[in-house]
Amino acid sequence: MLIKAWFLNNLQDNRGSKLSKNKGFSITSAERYSLALYELASENNVLSLIEDQCSFILNLISSSKDFSNLIKDPTNNQEDLLKILINISDNNKFEKLLKNFLSFLIIKRRFFYIEKILNSFIETCSQKRGELKAELKSAKELSSDEISKLTEELTKNFSSKIKLNYKHDQSLIGGLIVKIGSTMVDTSIKNKLQQIENRMIEA
DSSP states (O other): OHHHHHHHHTSSOOOOOTGGGOOOOOHHHHHHHHHHHHHHHHHTTOHHHHHHHHHHHHHHHHHOHHHHHHHTOTTSOHHHHHHHHHHHHHHTTOOHHHHHHHHHHHHTTOGGGHHHHHHHHHHHHHHHTTEEEEEEEESSOOOHHHHHHHHHHHHHHHTSEEEEEEEEOGGGOSSEEEEETTEEEEOOHHHHHHHHHHHHHHO
C-alpha cells in the first residue's frame, strides 16, 4: 500500500511531500490512512493496544474543548503540536508506532483530520473481527451489567458479535433507542410524543 510504504519510509526521515500536495481529504482518504495504521499495528502485534490508545484520543477530543479546538485549528504551529503530542504520548505511554503515526500526520498537515482517521481505524478493527456496530441511547443511565446483558441479547438476535457504543441521553425522557446498521428500534417517550405531535399537526 502506497501510504503504508510512504509512512514507513518517513518514520525516521520526513522529507517527502507527495501527501501534502493533496488538497482534498475525503472519507476514502481517512480509510487509506487508517488501513495503513491497521496493517502496521497488526504486523507488529500491537493492534489491541493501539486500538485502546486511539479510543483514548477520541475520548480526549470529545471531552476536552481545548484539545478539540487545538487540533481543529489548521493555523497551529507544527512544532507546538508535536510538543503537545509528545507530552500526551509520554504521559499515557503510547506505543511508539502510534506516536510516530501521529507525528507523521502533523508533519504532513493531516492532523486536522485525526478524528476521522481514528474513527475509521476503530471501525476497521471492528469489521476485521466480524463485529456489527450498534448504537444505544437510553433515558435511564444503564449499569455495566445491564449493558453487557443487552449486548449478549443483541449478539444472539443478530447472530454476530456486537460492538456497542452506549450513551446516556436524558432528553429521551424514557425508554431507549437501539440502532444496528439500517435497523432502528425507538421506544423513547420523546419519539412517542413526537408522533402524537405530528398526528395533531396533520389532523
